[in-house]
Amino acid sequence: MGERIAFAIAAAGALGCAAGVVTLSNPFRAAVSLIGTLLSVAVLFLLAAAPFAAAIQVIVYAGAIVVLFLFVIAYLGERPPRIGPDPMGRWAFLMATGVGVLVALGLIGLLRSHLPGMRAAFAEAGDIGSPRAIGMAFVDTHSLVFEATSLVLLIAALGAVLLARRAVLGERGR
Amino acid sequence: MSVHEPFWLMLIKAGLLAFTVITIFAYVMLWERKLLGRFQARYGPNRTGLVGYMQPLADVVKLIFKEDFVPRGANKVLFHVAPVMAIACAVTGIAIIPFGTTGELFGHEFTMYGTDLSVGVLVLFALSGLGFYGMILGGWASGNKYSLLGAARTAAQLVSYEVAMGLSIIGVIMIAQSLSLVDIVNAQMNSVWYILCQPLGFAVFVVAAVAETNRTPFDLPEAESELVAGYLTEYGGLKFAIFAMAEYVNMIVLSGLGATLFLGGFDGPWLPQWLSWLWLLAKIFVFLFLFIWLRATLPRLRYDQLMRFGWKVLLPLATLNLIVTAIVVGIFFQND
Structure with missing residues (x-):
């Protein structure tokens, strides 16, 4: 409860x-x-x-x-709030319809699904949330994905440094 | 491992812990003023009560009777909520620092720590990160340029030094093989205090802890000579007192964390088991003395020095410590 x-x-x-x-x-x-x-x-x-x-x-x-x-x-x-009519105002009806359809779809999906605990009793998930379980999942089960992600992050960091360097050099030249 | 305690015992323990930490805060402030006096070859407060020991009470009474003032340009709600956020997060942290082992009281099992979490260290970090919002929101809500600058500096300093601090303690976690502070103390009892095998990690931790608590030489968010008092400028009376309390309680909690991670926590010779918390208290006071000593000795850093030191010195050192520890642990520790 x-x-x-x-x-x-x-x-x-x-x-x-x-x-x-x-x-x-x-x-x-x-x-x-x-x-x-x-x-x-x-x-x-x-x-x-x-x-x-x-x-x-x-x-x-x-x-x-x-x-x-x-x-x-x-x-x-x-910033002071923008005054005047909302330029997207005429699409308000379409937007509301879209959101409504999405909510309806979500509800239908939820009601038709068989998530544990929805209709039957709770399913025991086992230990998936402890630091040990997450660490094992990273280095054991999904090690390839884990390493690939670290590589992508490294490339992103390098790219950020390079872009910032170019900006700094450009400012110095001016 | 897990000890089942009755609910009333937990409540009593929580009240006692909060009361103790707040009392210690009042006297840490007094000792700081006395020690600063000695460092500067003067006496410090010694008039109120016996050699000045009633000074904290007198200060509290004075602060309570001050006018409760809200500036006109302030965001009222956030202005009031910010100090509460800061102090709530600071005091909650004390629940995770273990100050003894398990024992029995009136036939009930009880533990001499607030709670033992499997992710204890991380929870302390989360709390300290949330506590900073008190300062950031308070600075912004004051509607004052100096306060805003103080808040912005807090944000930048928090992000820079929390990274170094997090990396500096991962070495300890790898050696102890646990994130729970109780397990870390037990592991040190069975081997050595981790300051001996993690000296570099300890050094980085201490420097980052000084920066995390906004103490001199890292007190840029409240630099009196540049920003009046930063995020504190518009605060007075009890709300100011609460911010000061949050800063000092944070100091005490971080000292407790440092003592637990690197100096063996409540572990120590001679004392019987039910008095082991005296060891933790003594180690906390060593840290607090260090904080005050640094404040009396070092001038404030410049802002660019602060950033360069955090990212170009502390972070690489912490990373080096992490890599070396990982290699040693990987080679020499047997897997269980």
């Missing part, structure tokens, strides 16, 4: 804050709302017996990435 209450609060928090992220006009408040979403999702991870994923979610996303968002937003400063 306690788990269901916690799940309900965390799920409502995730959805509510996510709505805030896309509807709040002030970017700083939207970013703060994003922190709320990330924390709620971390709670959902905890409820799914994945403490490692929950901790990493908070450290990497809430602790580093949103901090960088806030850093940039704080430096750019507040």
Whole structure:
């Protein structure tokens, strides 16, 4: 029972804050709302017996990435809200229809699926969320994918350094 | 391994831990002022009560009766929430530091640590990352240019030094083969304190811990001479006191983490098992003295020096430590 209450609060928090992220006009408040979403999702991870994923979610996303968002937003400063009619206003009907269709599709998919715990009893997932299990999955089961990902990240880091170098050199030349 | 404790015992323990850490905070502040006085060849506070030991109480009473002030340009909600966020995350951290083994009380099993998590170290990092939001949001919500600059500096410093700090303790985790702080202390009891096999990791950890707590020489977010007081500029009275408390509680928690990871935690000779927490307390005070000593000795870094030091010195050193430790652990430790 306690788990269901916690799940309900965390799920409502995730959805509510996510709505805030896309509807709040002030970017700083939207970013703060994003922190709320990330924390709620971390709670959902905890409820799914994945403490490692929950901790990493908070450290990497809430602790580093949103901090960088806030850093940039704080430096750019507040912009006055744009006045005048919304140029996308005439498509509002089409957009609402599209979102409605997507929600309907999702609901149909959910109701027709056979996720564990939907109709039958909960299926025991075993140890998939502990640090040891995740580490074994990385270096044992999926080692090739893991190494390929690290290679891609290395290339991305090199590319970022090269691009930044070009920009710095260009500024010096001016 | 897991000990089942009754709920009321956990509640009492949580209350006692929070009370202890807040009391220690008050006296750490006093000792800092006394020690700074000695370092500068003067006395420091010695008038209130017996040789100045009632000074924290007098300060608290003074701060409570100050006007609770909110600037006109401030974002009201975030301005009030920010200090609460900072202190909540700081105090929660103490739950994870183990200060003894298991024992029995009135026929109930109990553990001398708040809680033993399988991802304990990571939870501390997550809490410290969230605690920084108190400063960033507080600085932004004040509606003041100096506060905003302080908040921006906090953000940059947090990201730069948390990476080095995380890498510096991975060596310990690899040797102990666990993320749980209780397991790490037990592993040190069976071998040696990890400062002996991780001296470089320890050095990087200490420097990064000073930067993470915004202490001199890394106190750029609240640099008085450049930014008035950074994110603290518009705060006064109790809210200011709460921010100060968060900073000092963070110091205590990080000292506890350092003592647990590198100095054997509550492990030590002579004392009986139920007094082992005295060892942890002594080690925490060694760290706190180091923090205060550094503050009395070193001037503040320039901003570019701070960034260059974090990314070009600390990070490579921590990475080197990580790689060497990984190779040694991979070759010499047998797999279980």
